[in-house]
Amino acid sequence: MTATVWTLLPPVIAIALALITKEVYSSLLIGILSGALLFTGFNPLHALETTFTVMGDKLGGNINICIFLVLLGILVSLVTKSGASRAYGEWAVKSIKTRRGASFATSFLGIFIFVDDYFNCLTVGTVMRPVTDKYRISRAKLAYIIDATAAPVCIIAPISSWAAAVGSSLPESSSIDGFSLFLKTIPMNLYALLTLAFLMWLMASDFDFGPMAKYQKRHEQDDFQHTEETHVVGGAGKVSDLILPIVVLIVLCISGMLYTGGILEGASIVDAFANCDSSTALVLGSFTTLIFTALLYLPRKILTFGQFCESFTEGFRAMVPALMILTLAWTLSGVCSEDYLNIGGYVKTIVNPASGVTMFLPAIFFLIALGLAFATGTSWGTFGILIPIVLPVFGDVDSTMLVMTVAACLAGAVCGDHVSPISDTTILASAGAQCNHIDHVSTQMPYALLIAAICLVGYLAGGITGNGLVALGLGAALLLVAALVLTAKHKKQ
Numbered sequence: 411m412t413a414t415v416w417t418l419l420p421p422v423i424a425i426a427l428a429l430i431t432k433e434v435y436s437s438l439l440i441g442i443l444s445g446a447l448l449f450t451g452f453n454p455l456h457a458l459e460t461t462f463t464v465m466g467d468k469l470g471g472n473i474n475i476c477i478f479l480v481l482l483g484i485l486v487s488l489v490t491k492s493g494a495s496r497a498y499g500e501w502a503v504k505s506i507k508t509r510r511g512a513s514f515a516t517s518f519l520g521i522f523i524f525v526d527d528y529f530n531c532l533t534v535g536t537v538m539r540p541v542t543d544k545y546r547i548s549r550a551k552l553a554y555i556i557d558a559t560a561a562p563v564c565i566i567a568p569i570s571s572w573a574a575a576v577g578s579s580l581p582e583s584s585s586i587d588g589f590s591l592f593l594k595t596i597p598m599n600l601y602a603l604l605t606l607a608f609l610m611w612l613m614a615s616d617f618d619f620g621p622m623a624k625y626q627k628r629h630e631q632d633d634f635q636h637t638e639e640t641h642v643v644g645g646a647g648k649v650s651d652l653i654l655p656i657v658v659l660i661v662l663c664i665s666g667m668l669y670t671g672g673i674l675e676g677a678s679i680v681d682a683f684a685n686c687d688s689s690t691a692l693v694l695g696s697f698t699t700l701i702f703t704a705l706l707y708l709p710r711k712i713l714t715f716g717q718f719c720e721s722f723t724e725g726f727r728a729m730v731p732a733l734m735i736l737t738l739a740w741t742l743s744g745v746c747s748e749d750y751l752n753i754g755g756y757v758k759t760i761v762n763p764a765s766g767v768t769m770f771l772p773a774i775f776f777l778i779a780l781g782l783a784f785a786t787g788t789s790w791g792t793f794g795i796l797i798p799i800v801l802p803v804f805g806d807v808d809s810t811m812l813v814m815t816v817a818a819c820l821a822g823a824v825c826g827d828h829v830s831p832i833s834d835t836t837i838l839a840s841a842g843a844q845c846n847h848i849d850h851v852s853t854q855m856p857y858a859l860l861i862a863a864i865c866l867v868g869y870l871a872g873g874i875t876g877n878g879l880v881a882l883g884l885g886a887a888l889l890l891v892a893a894l895v896l897t898a899k900h901k902k903q
Contacts, residue, residue: 412449417751420445421795424742425782434791438738445745461741464750468740472578474689479732481696483725488703489533489655491721492712494647499537501649509545513555513613516542520559523656524567527835530560533652535842549845550625550853551618557839557854558609561789561824562602568593569663574692575736575790576820579797581747586801586808589667589688594813598878600865600885601821605828607886608861611893617900622853647712654706659699666691731834732790739794746798753799768803768811769876772869775800776818776825780862783826788834792823814878818869825865828858864888 424441428434442461450456469476489495498519506512516538523530534556542552564572568589576595577588597603612618618626670691671682707713746753775796783792796819804812827833831851840847864885872881 412750413752413756415756416448417445417746417753417756419448420742420746420751421753421799424795428782428791434788435734435738438735438742438791438795442738442742442745445742445751449745449750460745460750464744465737465741468744469737472689472736472740474693475574475578475736476733478574478689478692478696479729479736480726481693481700483727483729484721485655485659485696485700485703485725486533486728487721487725488700488707488713488718489647489652490536491717492647492651492707494649494652495533495537497647498649498652499540502538502541503544506541506545509547510613510616512538512541512545512547513551513616516552516555517559517609517613520556521563524563524570527560527564527572527838530564531556531835531838531842533842534559535839535844539843548622548626549843550622550849553839553843553845553850554622554854554857555609555613556842557828557836557850558605558857560839561827561835562605565789565820565824566596566599566602568596569660569667569692569695572789574689576793576797577688578736578740579743579794581743581798581801584801587685589683589686591808591813591816593683594808595817595820597882598814598817598872599821599824600817600868600881601825601861603882604861604864604885604889605824605858607889608857608893612857615893615897615900619896619900620853620856622857625849625853647707651706651712655699655703658702659695662698663692663695666694669694735788735791736794739791742795743798748802753802769873770870771800771803771811772814772818772873772881773866775815776822776866776869779819779822780826780829783823783833784830789820789823789827792826793819796823810876810878811873814869814872814881817878821865821869825858825862829855829862860892861889864892 420441423444424437427437427440431437442464443457446457446460446464447454450460502515506515516534519538520530520534523533535552539549539552542549561572564570565576567573573589573592576592580586580588580591617623667686667688668679668682670688671677671686673679673682677685704718708715708718745751779792779796782795783789797816800815800819801812804815827835829851830836831847836851836854837847840850843850867888868881868885871884872878
């Protein structure tokens with residue numbers, strides 16, 4: 411049943427079950443098993459054997475990604491335990507003088523912590539909550555600033571867990587370099603870029619609309635009673651103990667990319683980045699940062715040796731959901747690959763670059779990714795399913811339409827993640843801001859859907875013209891029009 415219409419069944423089953431059950435793990439697993447059954451002629455024993463063969467191969471081929479995520483989780487735990495986050499918050503309370511300053515400081519801290527969205531949500535919420543409370547920024551608005559900064563920044567940051575996950579989603583048979591493809595999607599990732607621009611405008615104009623404005627009025631007193639914080643962070647860390655590990659991680663990961671790309675063998679910087687082994691570079695950078703953090707904390711007794719060791723298990727535990735999603739998404743991709751069901755071969759016969767359907771693919775995949783991420787609450791699972799389907803449509807050629815369609819998948823995944831009440835980052839943003847979760851979802855949704863509508867128009871225009879810059883330019887123009895209309899309405903009130 412390879413390269414036939416039946417090969418579409420596994421991802422369709424996974425998507426349909428995710429929409430119905432809202433459970434991504436079981437949906438992906440059932441999709442994998444259905445694909446294995448199709449490949450083995452419905453032989454249950456051989457299907458199980460195929461499933462775990464593919465899973466083992468995929469884990470072996472992507473083991474550096476898994477190691478990087480675990481090391482990153484350990485670093486997050488260490489920084490939290492050190493008390494450095496608390497020290498930064500205390501410094502911010504004394505240094506920031508205006509409401510706009512508090513909003514921008516919150517967003518800039520989120521942009522600075524771009525290596526991982528979990529790290530971002532938890533750190534920014536814990537650090538900036540006392541500051542935003544002081545200037546009467548509602549908890550719902552704080553949760554939106556956290557959420558609108560975390561994933562959009564991570565999905566356009568080359569040195570992040572998201573970049574590694576996207577790069578590892580490409581089929582093994584592809585000759586396209588995953589990291590290079592990711593870099594090219596950055597200027598075409600409309601949702602991430604426009605969301606950050608929209609957030610900057612909201613903070614600069616210092617007003618809200620829709621449910622967010624109503625929440626601000628309704629909870630004018632409740633949010634700012636300065637009740638005792640339930641989140642306690644130990645340790646005697648300073649602001650530098652938060653900043654230094656992050657800066658070192660960024661510098662060392664970039665250095666690792668240059669090293670694995672052959673910079674020491676005479677390659678240029680551009681060639682080194684293009685030919686680097688990003689997963690190996692991230693492991694080298696994060697492990698060396700872990701050693702640096704130990705040397706920074708332990709001699710000064712910021713943490714005891716026992717607390718340092720506790721962070722290993724806590725960091726691993728925090729990354730288990732991400733590792734589970736990636737493993738299952740990789741396995742589903744493997745079952746659908748050219749070596750097994752060859753879903754790409756079938757899709758390519760239906761939708762080829764010469765057909766008129768191709769021009770609508772960026773918009774179509776944006777909507778599919780949005781719906782799937784909304785239903786499952788995971789961006790990683792979404793692009794892990796969709797990217798291996800997109801690539802064979804355009805062949806093993808790094809074309810503008812391929813890059814735009816992959817960018818649309820990433821944009822839709824982040825957008826769906828934002829509006830989903832079961833998204834991990836949405837939940838973490840609510841927890842970090844100590845905002846009622848449903849209040850955060852309901853107040854954020856109109857903002858996210860406004861940007862989504864603009865992105866859809868942009869991807870339609872980009873697909874028709876075959877030019878990603880047209881998509882970005884039209885999206886920026888529509889965002890400007892929307893901002894002017896909202897500002898005019900606000901002034902009339």
